[in-house]
Amino acid sequence: MNENCVNVALPKGRLAEDTIELFLKKGITNEGVVDFNSRRLTFYDEKNNIKFMMVRNMDVSTYVEHGAADIGVVGKDILLESGSDVYEYLDLGFGYCRLCVAGMTDRDLSYRHDMVVATKYPMLTKNFFAGKGVFVETIKLYGSIELSPIVGLSDFIVDLVSTGQTLKKNGLMEIETILESTARLIGNKSMAKVKYQRIKEIIDTVETA
Amino acid sequence: MTGKMMPNAAGNIAPGRSVKMNKIEHSIKDTILTYGYMEIFLPVYEYYYILKETTFNFKDENTIRFIDRNTGKSLVLRPDFTPQAARYFANYMADFTLPARVCYNGRVFRNVNLNKGVKSELLQVGVELYGDTKIDADTELLMLAKRAFANLYIEGCKYVFGHSAFTRRALELAGEKSTEYHKLLDAKNVASIKKLITGDSEPEKFLTYLPKAFGGLETIKQLIEMTAFDKELSEHISYIKDLFENLVELGFDSEDLVFDASESRGLDYYTGITFDVLHAEVGENLAGGGRYDNLTKNFGRDVPACGIVFNIEEIYSVDKSDIKLKEIEWLVVGRENFAKCEHLRDEGYSVFFAGDKSEKSELQKSYSFRNILS
Secondary structure, X not given: OOOOOEEEEEEOOHHHHHHHHHHHHOOXXXXXXXXXXXXXXXXXXXXXXEEEEEEOHHHHHHXXXXXXXXXXXXXXXXXXXXXXXXXXEEEOOOOOEEEEEEEEOOOOOOOOOOOEEEXXXXXXXXXXXXXXXXXXXXXXXXXXXXXXXXXXXXXXXXXXXXXXXXXXXXXXXXXXEEEEEOEEEEEOHXXXXXXXXXXXXXXXXXXXX | OOOOOXXXXXXXXXXXXXXXXXXXXHHHHHHHHOOOOEEOOOOOEEEHHHHHHHOOOOOHHHOOXXXXXXXXXXXXXXXXXXXXXXXXXXHHOOOOOOOEEEEEEEEEEOOOOOOOOOOOEEEEEEXXXXXXXXXXXXXHHHHHHHHHHHHOOOOOEEEEEEEHHHHHHHHHHOHHHHHHHHHHHHOOOXXXXXXXXXXXXXXXXXXXHHHHOEEOHHHHHHXXXXXXXXXHHHHHHHHHHHHHHHHHHOOOXXXXXXXXXXXXXXXXXXXXXXXXXXXXXXXEEEEEEEEOOOOHHHHOOOOOXXXXXXXXXXXXXXXXXXXXXXXXXXXXXXXXXXXXXXXXXXXXXXXXXXXXXHHHHHHHHHOOEEEEEO
């Protein structure tokens, strides 16, 4: 590895797989570099001088903002929630998800002041309800958000929804969409310029269909 | 632990690190002095209202603020030296012939969020050069930086430039879309800018190219071609070209010079070039600066100005030199030997005294001594 190596932070899971597939297609990396079944966290592609690191999706923008990674791939939802000071070069189109408000089917689903909303996205949630003129309290949870209104921890939830099956099974229903999100190619502000040849090459390669 | 923790992100600096940080600070100051800068000391705290209007990127949430009990006014721990230096220059250097050069060093303070891995106190050394609008002044700052890093044996620095007047003009060209364009340009959002600016007139082509317009001489050449339609843009980009040529002639490697045409921070503050010294091993800048010709008039004297500040913590993390704690020349133990310590110091030795003889071997675990007297 050398100082011109590009470090890429990818969120473990589907987004990382889609990104590697895209990078393979574009010739940015080669087959056999990243092994998703291994427990390793870093993979170095010597031929293309590019290193991939697998991190949690919520952490991608942190790695990139601090320059531990030069570029990264992260959902727009997380990018907005974290408020990280990074470049957002491209919309990669994949990794589509919707951030929605949901509530218990058998309760009054109209918004009111002082209601409690459980979510992994407190910033986005607060901003959304402030925009509607409703002040809410948020509770930050890390998973199984659907549980919280059932047991009375919150009145509503704000969470990612794909098919809506999990909501339905737990007696909840979707009320409205806050945000439609897709994966973004982000970059550290300093490293964009320190390694400009390589970074621009990657942006150009990914951008051209 | 007693539970008596430090405030969030406050900065202790341990002995080994302190020695190296001091070395870096002194080395840079020595370099600065070879350019004829005069050192001034500036206050650690300052009126909020003064800085609010005169500090680059001043944000309430980033400052550490408290109240002056006498006046009831808000005070802040200084987040930046430049406005204070400008006031010093405007108020107290009226009889100096221009150009005037001042330098300073010390800590600046910022309010940081929990668990972000950053400290609230930063050690800086900086200079301000007043009264020179010529390219020479900008060039001098860069040469000073190059020399400072050479004296520290730090290699691999990249010098990244922006031009605030160039970027301002580009935003003007975006017309009514300017606010949205500015936001996207800040994020170098290539994809969304393409959607926002759709035409293929010369200005529109230029605006869509701008987020990707960062690079070396080839980027500048490309920009010179693309901006031929606009006199103001052309002037600014030629300035950058001239500056780069100057710097290369004076010993810079052209590979280390980068221009980012969409650098858009501090557009109300900077009037000409901005620059950062970056390094592949750290995310933050080792040094940074620019030209702010409108700053000193806030303090009653309208004089062009430019400056550079060095961030000692960031430089520390790329400084590979191996500095050990200095050996103490004598360990003297036993109360009866107290007077001998002073005699040794008279002879020029460094002496560590401990009254209790039984601590001799324990002390040697914590410090390094050349000789022992017991």
